[in-house]
Amino acid sequence: MNRIHKKLQKTDKVLSIYFTAGYPNLNDTVTIIESLEQSGVDMIEIGLPFSDPLADGPTIQASSTQALKNGMTTAKLFEQLKDIRKTVSIPLIIMGYFNPILQYGVEKFCKTCQEIGIDGLIIPDLPVSEYNAHYKTTFEKYGLINVFLITPQTSEERIQFIDSISNGFIYMVSSASVTGSQSGFGDQQTEYFKRIACMQLKNPQIVGFGINNNETFMQATDYAKGAIIGSAFIKHLNEHGVSKISEFIKGIRA
């Protein structure tokens, strides 16, 4: 059984943290992952930096640009992660854009993920239809869960379809926006969270985009299985460095 399945079975109010690999410093990757687990985070999304992250807001863009400047590459990330399962047991997901994965070689990428102990992938610009037609068998061969996104604009029919081909959780984008651009959830979001909750999907949903504190985390997890924090965590790293990670997590859980 995949670590993601186990975690989602046992835990409610799942807290997942996104960070950009290679930021603030090239070799912070393992330290950040270990600190996050020790701080009680349930799941981690390791961001593979890309030069043109078009679904991301300024915070994640800037961290990606810096990470690339620091020398982060796909091969480098795999090298850093090779012994990660000796110290870390929570689910690890790699989130990245499709082009670097395509250049690395999709099969080689998946194989390496399996060897390291990566549990799933989130590739925002790999559309469902392409995945189904060309990559599904490869992902499954290496035991990787592929996570799809839905948004407030996604039609009910398409949500049902995405639910039918998902096998882990659905990444529920909180609002029509790029990452890091919300400040608090209004009635619109609450309506949307309720609407999705009522659909009784087979896959649990984890909310992302716009979660930046205890309040938004609690709002999101009132309806969904869990929530993902990205930009707010990177801002915290930016201001307080790698050593203060547990304080950030405590603030969210409080």
Place this chain on the structure above:
Amino acid sequence: MKLKVCGMTSGENIQAIASLKPDFLGFIFYEKSARFITSDIPELPKSIKKVGVFVNASESEIIDTVSKYDFQVVQLHGDESPEFCSSLQSKQSNLEIIKVFSIKDHFNFKVLKSYESVCDYFLFDTKGKLPGGNGYSFNWNILEAYPSTKPYFLSGGIGLDDVKNIHQFLKSSASKYCYALDVNSKFETAPGLKDFNLVQQFKTQILSNTSTMNYNINEHGYYGEFGGAYIPEMLYPNVEELRQNYLKIMAEPDFKAEFNQLLKDYVGRPSPLYFAKRLSERYNTKIYLKREDLNHTGAHKINNTIGQILMAKRLGKKRIIAETGAGQHGVATATVCALMGIECVVYMGEIDIARQAPNVARMKMLGATVVPALSGSRTLKDATNEAIRDWINNPVDTHYIIGSVVGPHPYPNMVARFQAVVSEEIEWQLQDKEGRTKPDHVIACVGGGSNAAGAFYQFLNDTDVNLIAVEAAGLGVHSGESAATSALGKEGIIHGSKTLLMQTDDGQITEPYSISAGLDYPGVGPMHANLFRTSRAEFISITDDEAMQAGLELCKLEGIIPAIESSHALAVFKQRQFKPDDVVVLSLSGRGDKDLNTYINYFDL
């Protein structure tokens, strides 16, 4: 694949076969042949080249016959030496020469070498008792070892029964330079008399299969292996709405009428197809310039923005966003938004804003908001990212007017269709001027590729029309400062499309360079990636220096100051030779006003 029907002898039969429009008709001037022509040759359509076939005739006999019958081509079937061909070539510079070689079980290809520079085509025939006309074929696999790049004719006993073998052959690498099929005795009712029905069947069967290659988009949104819609789910509803509606809307009579009326009265179409006499003389070929530079706002870009603003209105959109590099597409978008009274936001890289101040001012005068793209390299690709982010944030009321044949499906196809007006006009304008709709060559510069897509569109599947795409090599293809995507790019994903793009080994998109801001894009539209991959189009790289000189040359020869983008296309004439009677259409995509500062600095004016 071209078709040559050889051994024609009788007037009426010649006319009947000519009505099937083969590419070549051959007439044999060899007395021992059963197909020796003694009658007159009737007037033939201009598209058919007349070939005089000779076996060891003297030079004066050939020259006299060529002038008597007005042959465009001679086929030399005997032991004519390279020196003989060379001498003939020097005396008849407009004459094309086909040199024949006969093959039995093997062939020493080394003999071709000394003929390379003194003839235009090779022809491979079956070795037999007679020079030609033996009626059986040789083992075509021998051509696997063909060492040359010269186009050749395949000949020797080809009949209707061979269609299957020919298709197989055309799939093999041996046929890479096979230019034409030459048929004769297997299509006759008597020596020299061709069977109309047999030739017709053969032509249909050969062409139906060899031209099934579709260079346009398929039903899945791909050109070959390129294209698709690699977009985040946040963009799915917008792009899907467009995909479901764009063809329907474009086909509505109301839409067409409004589009055509605006192109005529507002843009000033049709743009002239101008015969550039002095430029043609300089390069000894027939050059027509498609004057997109004379459009309102000074370039072809407005064709697309007119189409898309009408599309946006019919989709009920209230706000327009666009990206721009040099500012031409931004100005064209701001213009149509002013025309329609719709809010307009243009994203432009911070660096481009600084170096393209006049266009920024134009957009502001036209009422647009210009937003600097501050991320990444702060140029066109980042402006595009910012526009996409805006669209993610405003999924309901906003339409994104992409400026080129790039982006997720259906954008490349939609933009190409709006730009197709360029080649639609070329067809009827050329009919007026040359009595035919198809040029021999179409030349256009390619950044993302919208002007080339428009100029190529009507000719994509007509492989008789040679397409030449010109990329910006900057300081040199391998200088590290270049935008020659076909030469330097690898397959990947950029701005929602699978195509060729310049990137690091790790898949990070790199920053291109060209003196021309409009060619300064790290990718190329998926249509062009496919034209490159399938060798349907020739791709030529032109450096900054070559382009600037070609631009200045056009000023001096024709009194036209071209955009530096178009100057890249013009520089092709120094790189590649055309035949004197070739009809070459060049898309003069924009005017040079916007580039005046660059010209001033470059030439120290």
